[in-house]
Amino acid sequence: MDQQKTKKKQLMKAGLLSLVVIMLLSLFTGCTSNNNTSSSTEGSTNGEAAGDNETGDTSGDSSEPLKFSYSRPTWGPATYTKGGAYEKELFKQGNVDIDVRIIPVVDYDATIKTTAAGGNMPDVIWGWGPVDAFWKDLQDQGAFLKINEYLDQYPAIKDAVPAGIWDKMADDKGDIYFIPNLIYPVVPFFINYRADIFEELGIAEPTSIAELQSALEKIKASGKDIVPMTMGNTVPFWAGKDLATAFGSGSGWAPSKDDPNKIVPPEMQEEHLNYKFWLQDMKKKGLFDEEAGVNPDASFGETKFKAGRAAVILGGNLQSLYPELKKSVPTADIKTLSPLTGLNGEKGGTRVVFPQDRGFYVNVKFKDKADQFFKFLNWSLTDGTELRRYGIEGKMFTVNPEGKKVPIPDDERENDYKGAQIEPLKFIDPMSEKLDWEAQELNFIGAGIQDKFEYYKGMFEKYAANAYNDYKDPTVTSPTQAEIGPQIWEDYMAKVDGSILTDMNLTKDAYKAAYQKYLDAGGQKIIDEINELQKNKSEPNYVD
């Protein structure tokens, strides 16, 4: 009996001990494993020169694939899953093995900055580059790899970016750390409208702000139960950036009326305030979407327009709007307003943008394999161009009788070849591909709206003919802005600037009073420093 008791006691002890061991092991495993599958050689940051690596793989050869981790934002749906067919093909042809982490663009900055602040950066990381104080500070702290010699070594990468943009990316010593994601500076946000509804209501195509307002009033009065004017998938005032030009506003810094040698921010420009408060007035009158500035889902306007529930949309991509609208309203037709004339005769056009929208850095800890990475990038711009640009024949594009590659619309592709699977694996596209009318036409053909192409191109040229620029050089930063800028903006301006479309009692005078407080709290110093640091205050030209 006693023996049995002792045995039982021992068994219990052994059981308890095993349980403790298992728990400790689980804890240990949980604490040691992390999702940083970075293959980089961590440790020293003051390493050897570029190209000094043991493998020196060339994309497409038979050596070990280059493994690296990669974080980037996605503008499309964040539904990427690893191991897709396109990914496999890219890995095979590019001789790489990329561990991709995607973050929807709306959350990207907050997420990646927190990740970076934790010191857990991937091998290749997207950010805003030297135009943003946070990234510039990290760059100055030595977090990223200097890439000048790689650019000299791999000309396809260097040539992909205009020399003027490289100059902007360089620091005061001429060192470059950042590869910009290029965009064509002319990105018109067309004012699109339902031509069929306008025709039905006998409304002529508006050519001025006054005519547009009158048209919206007629649509509201028609009892059609549709939203007279809504907005594309971005923040309201930016969706209407090209409408703002008809008020004489470039939605950016511009020369001061008092002193042409000084530039001032949009909040100090009467034209810009006229535009913003006009839009508020439209909303007050029920002519602009009541959900603007309210609905947390930024795509609400496009959804309405595609469903046939809105007559005019500020911004929005014709290639996406048209086919979707046709599905809900087969008789629908979309046209684009020519640049409008303002209330005081201002000539509308398009607000041109700085030709960079984020880009990526290479982690300094990845330096030992950086040469292989640049080889891969170079390959993607040379031998890998077809795969990078068009994808896989039969899956992502077809070849027409003229031998041109016609993209297959996204919704007609197999899941593995949809945009959501491709976008996360994108790196750099050369500027030469950014405004390629032949490729644009093929996109229209692919979307089944070939007949709209010439019209679209004509409108693009009309908008582009009158360019409005932001006079501020984005690479110039004020020390005071870096120090207190965000806080004084939050304290004095965030409420008024963010509530023009939601607080119908907010007046222009109240806005100006808040801005004066902001200026007094340090805003004026920021403006003065910008003017001091930016020697060239002439209108920039990002197009030529």
Place this chain on the structure above:
Amino acid sequence: MSAKPVHALGTRIWKSRFIYLLILPTIIYFAIFTYAPFYGITIAFKDYKIIAGIMDSPWVGFKHFEAMFTSEKFPTLLKNTIIISLYRLLFGFPIPILFALMLNEVRHMLFKRFIQTVTYFPHFLSWVVFAGIIYNFIGPSGIINLVLVNTGLDKFNFTTNPDVFRTLVVITAILKEFGWGAIIYLAALSGIDSQLYEAAKIDGAGKLRQIWHVTLPGIRPIIALLFCLQLAGILDAGFDQIFMFLNPALYDVGDIIDTYVYRLGILQSQFELATAVGLFKGVIGMILIITANTIIRRMGEKSLW
């Protein structure tokens, strides 16, 4: 002499070594994930340089605290945070107790389970999802406004109206959490001796009298304990929820410390300021919890320590 108690303690620990081993992972867990990060609090007193790390970043004293306390918005933020928290406490705290009392009286088990499931469910939804559902009701084109318009009334602005924001916050928080909050009270209720009810019945107590004289005193220690814990979180007005419903037009009534810190500390990368505010909240929370605990203990209730 002094070695004896130590020896005795050692013997006791050795005797129960397996039990201590069982608790070890929990201690390690708290040490690593709760106490070790305390080291990061120093960021509040430094000019944090990511690459240099916390240790090698330069000290700046109370600069970030000064920035916080001298901020034009700080009084408004503090006021909003405390008001919203007090509203939650005032209206949100009794609801789970009342619900638990009512549920406790339900005798039809199937009905009881059904109600429990339905009321627990919103707790498992994130605020992103729950706020999306609420928006479909209260948005400018939402169900409520649709009904108002179809009945010939004017639309009502729920989403950017400062007059209803706090009410909206309190109601939606109650809707989401009252079922879950009732669990602990239901557990406490099940621990009340049924003989007490029988005795009360014999003494002629009706249902309400039984609740007043038996049920409520039975769960009073739990109520006091949870009240004490909620009081400690008075500067946590519910970031997730407020963030989802907040709009710049509502900043005067709804912008709380956490949302401000998110915008400034996380979006604008001012991690030092965010840490300073976190530390300030922690200190206030600690003072409140000690005060509440002392009061509860002096009142003769079961306290936290």
